[in-house]
Amino acid sequence: MNGARTLPFAIFRHVVLAAGAVVMIAPFIWLLSLAVKPADEIFTTDIRLLPIRWDAERNFTEAFSKVPLHRYLLNGVIVTAAIFFLQVLVALPAAYALAKLRFGLSRPLFALVLLGLLIPGHVPAIPHYIMLSSAGLLNSYAALVLPSIISVFGIFWIRQFFRTVPDDLIHAARLDGLSEFSIVWRIMLPAAIPALTAFGILSVVFHWNEYFWPLLVVTSPDMATPALGTVYLRNTEAGTDYGPLMAGTAIITAPLVIAFLLAQRRFIEGMTLTGLKG
Amino acid sequence: MSGVSIQRISKSFGQTRVLRDVSLEVGPREFLTLLGPSGCGKSTLLRIIAGLEQADEGSIALGGQQVDGLLPRQRDVAMVFQSYALYPYMTVAENIGLPLLMRRTRAWQRLPLIRRLHPVARAAAGTIATDVRRAAEALQIAPYLERKPSQLSGGQRQRVALARAMVRNPRVFLMDEPLSNLDAKLRVSARAEIADLHRRAGVAFIYVTHDQAEAMTMSDRVGLMMDGEILQVAPPGEIYDEPAALRVAEFIGSPKINTLPGVVRADGGVAVPGGVLEGGSGLAAGTEVVAGIRPEHWILGMSGASGSLGALSGTVRHLENLGSDLFLYAESQGGGPLLTVRAAPETVRQVSPGTAVALKPRPGRVLLFDRSGQRLRARP
Ligand SMILES: Nc1ncnc2c1ncn2[C@@H]1O[C@H](COP(=O)(O)OP(=O)(O)O)[C@@H](O)[C@H]1O
Ligand SMILES: [Mg+2]
Numbered sequence: 076m077n078g079a080r081t082l083p084f085a086i087f088r089h090v091v092l093a094a095g096a097v098v099m100i101a102p103f104i105w106l107l108s109l110a111v112k113p114a115d116e117i118f119t120t121d122i123r124l125l126p127i128r129w130d131a132e133r134n135f136t137e138a139f140s141k142v143p144l145h146r147y148l149l150n151g152v153i154v155t156a157a158i159f160f161l162q163v164l165v166a167l168p169a170a171y172a173l174a175k176l177r178f179g180l181s182r183p184l185f186a187l188v189l190l191g192l193l194i195p196g197h198v199p200a201i202p203h204y205i206m207l208s209s210a211g212l213l214n215s216y217a218a219l220v221l222p223s224i225i226s227v228f229g230i231f232w233i234r235q236f237f238r239t240v241p242d243d244l245i246h247a248a249r250l251d252g253l254s255e256f257s258i259v260w261r262i263m264l265p266a267a268i269p270a271l272t273a274f275g276i277l278s279v280v281f282h283w284n285e286y287f288w289p290l291l292v293v294t295s296p297d298m299a300t301p302a303l304g305t306v307y308l309r310n311t312e313a314g315t316d317y318g319p320l321m322a323g324t325a326i327i328t329a330p331l332v333i334a335f336l337l338a339q340r341r342f343i344e345g346m347t348l349t350g351l352k353g
Numbered sequence: 354m355s356g357v358s359i360q361r362i363s364k365s366f367g368q369t370r371v372l373r374d375v376s377l378e379v380g381p382r383e384f385l386t387l388l389g390p391s392g393c394g395k396s397t398l399l400r401i402i403a404g405l406e407q408a409d410e411g412s413i414a415l416g417g418q419q420v421d422g423l424l425p426r427q428r429d430v431a432m433v434f435q436s437y438a439l440y441p442y443m444t445v446a447e448n449i450g451l452p453l454l455m456r457r458t459r460a461w462q463r464l465p466l467i468r469r470l471h472p473v474a475r476a477a478a479g480t481i482a483t484d485v486r487r488a489a490e491a492l493q494i495a496p497y498l499e500r501k502p503s504q505l506s507g508g509q510r511q512r513v514a515l516a517r518a519m520v521r522n523p524r525v526f527l528m529d530e531p532l533s534n535l536d537a538k539l540r541v542s543a544r545a546e547i548a549d550l551h552r553r554a555g556v557a558f559i560y561v562t563h564d565q566a567e568a569m570t571m572s573d574r575v576g577l578m579m580d581g582e583i584l585q586v587a588p589p590g591e592i593y594d595e596p597a598a599l600r601v602a603e604f605i606g607s608p609k610i611n612t613l614p615g616v617v618r619a620d621g622g623v624a625v626p627g628g629v630l631e632g633g634s635g636l637a638a639g640t641e642v643v644a645g646i647r648p649e650h651w652i653l654g655m656s657g658a659s660g661s662l663g664a665l666s667g668t669v670r671h672l673e674n675l676g677s678d679l680f681l682y683a684e685s686q687g688g689g690p691l692l693t694v695r696a697a698p699e700t701v702r703q704v705s706p707g708t709a710v711a712l713k714p715r716p717g718r719v720l721l722f723d724r725s726g727q728r729l730r731a732r733p
Pocket of ligand 2: 396397529530
């Protein structure tokens, strides 16, 4: 290929990508901009990113004092961590059995997992609600965590990864005296770390941002997750006070963005895992 | 009491019969090699002995004990895999020590904190470390104990796999082509090492390979396997000199044995295209046979004039001089595929492509098989 053809194309490509990036990022830039502006600068007609007078401190203190933001963040950490931990606890043995054990129901069970992938997450919401309600568990961490601990996607994803682990490794472990559960935790778990990292990122992002389910089962603010917390913040009288609202939103979004920036490489590695050999 | 006793094992995967009625006795301190082309069922048989695969029929006893219902870990066998199957996330020491850890400690003693604090668990860890070090020193891998398998060369990995197998003193060793991933030079030195390991361990070894040099050099006996059957079990010299079937004769020996179709004559000669061979006495005249003559069992004559009893004449087509050996490929006057002849390297001064030669088998060195490939014993 000659330079005359590639250069214009490269420029064109970057312009398109840059335009896309601007569309995606603009709301966040605007959010950050509003979070540091005083109220009287927010509704001016001229567009400026940086405020004339910085008012970040008032907006952020206001956000923390109007609602228990730290409580929402803590709830978010507890709920997402518990969900991920339990998902792994369920998915690893299930994926191992589906990938490596030969038993009569193996194929039908895997078909059920695939079927589970096709069912939208909101479909079982009402049955789940009724079950939790009759167990008296509404408005608790259990209500937020339990419905999510079986992730068919997680089972499927890790099962595909386990298929690439050589059978000889499992045979060697059986001869060395490991039980099937020991094989899962001692041999398969370390091998699955890259797949688990990718799955973990997806799981944590999803449940940190989950709004629908917490809205159903949470009735008191001290059980609210971050996404629900933003709505509580909006419903207080500060809801019309855009500075603190944007400051609170920024704080709730920040942990995920920071985590992504720190783990960016792992994230991309995980997403391209399909080409990786065991 | 036998080391390993295999009784009438059969195994199918779906419609394919991988093992047909395999029986085998291995002595308590014997080194037995299963030799056969790839895909003939060698690995499947090893996995069945180890309990990793279930046989459809038949039964297995180890050291006189029936083990058919036992889990792999209850059978007390160790296996070395072609791929080595080292645990990639553990160090060399952890790899070698795992079988000991699983046998000498209980599950709760292996929990993270207890492992370090509980006196029994700590004592076990101490004896394990000692045994791991001893095994590693025996195989000269002690300097690498803290490395991960990915930081080792192929030869070192292979030794780690051997160390992991020998560290717990199993009653049977199973080895599935453990040398096939090594380069040629290393393979030769590793052979001696495995033979040495066998002497020290003093237990039964079942060694699987498709490489006849390994089988011939290391084993007490060789079992030749093809298409899921064991065709012959015999000491290396015997399986070479007295093959029980044409397939055995053709598989063992390199270059391959020469085969000529023939008919037994009334005088005990065997008429083959282009001449008559000796060795058919005692067989009924008119019996259709296949005569097999190994390349080193020809007597090479230089005169083109022949036709006398017991000789073939032909023309040299091609020479391969390996330095230690000279192989001639000669076209027989009777046609058929080129005959392979091993000659002394000095002969190279007398022959070149086009030279006319006379070939005669050494007395008593013609192997006769019936047309279905079974050996015919025709000694007078
Ligand atoms: N788990 C399995 N499922 C289906 N076919 C198998 C399985 N394992 C082995 N086979 C088949 O059985 C035959 C013998 O295999 P194997 O025992 O590995 O041969 P070898 O070790 O002599 O090369 C091969 O044709 C192989 O394809
Ligand atoms: Mg094999």
